[in-house]
Amino acid sequence: MDYQILERAIEECGEDLDSAIRSLNQLRLESTNQNPEEAKVEGSEKEQVLNLDGTEWVELFVREMMSASDMNDAKDRASRALQALDKSIKARAGADAAMQSSLQQENSMLKQQLEATVQENSLLKRAVVTQQKRQRETEDESQELQGLRRMVSQYQEQLRTLEVNNYALTLHLKQALQNNSSIPGRFHPDVF
Structure with missing residues (x-):
């Protein structure tokens, strides 16, 4: 008790x-x-x-x-x-x-x-590792994108140069055709 x-x-x-x-x-x-x-x-x-x-x-x-x-x-x-x-x-x-x-x-x-x-x-920890992996992938993609932009810029510059050259050649061709108009309607066989 x-x-x-x-x-x-x-x-x-x-x-x-x-x-x-x-x-x-x-x-x-x-x-x-x-x-x-x-x-x-x-x-x-x-x-x-x-x-x-x-x-x-x-x-x-x-x-x-x-x-x-x-x-x-x-x-x-x-x-x-x-x-x-x-x-x-x-x-x-x-x-x-x-x-x-x-x-x-x-x-x-x-x-x-x-x-x-x-x-x-x-x-x-796993989330941080995943995030770091994604960040690395994003950085790689960003670097690749910057490289592609540089290439596009270079190609655009080449395109402009080619267009200028093409225009110049067109002008030279017209001028040459006008100077060689002694034979109307006839073209030089090596040109065509």
Whole structure:
């Protein structure tokens, strides 16, 4: 029954050990107020029991043993102090187990986030490689286009030169035909 109360107090306090201890002390005080005889026997020392560290536990045991009036009283005091120590250890162990479980859940979440980040990183790396490949292809196509434009410019220049030469030759031919018009309608046989 005591374990159920302890577990319920820890769950209600959100796995916070200090809050659980305060809650348990409050429950004990409420039950002491209902049983005044028990309050006289246990006193106010039990309120502090769950909050003691190692040296305070030693001091509590020494005080209890020094306060004992006889061997039976010393045994009773030692038994109560050991029970309180046992409850404190169990409460801390429960809190540690809860903290460990919380840490394991957090660790699991962080591992999942890490895996997702690694996958995203891998995807981004592939995207960067693809983008670089496209950029290289675009640069190659741009260089090829510039080369073709230069060639078109050269061909246009050659075309203009050929047109000028053709026009000049046409003029020379007309002039030659006009000068050789001694034989009308007859053309030189080597020309045609």
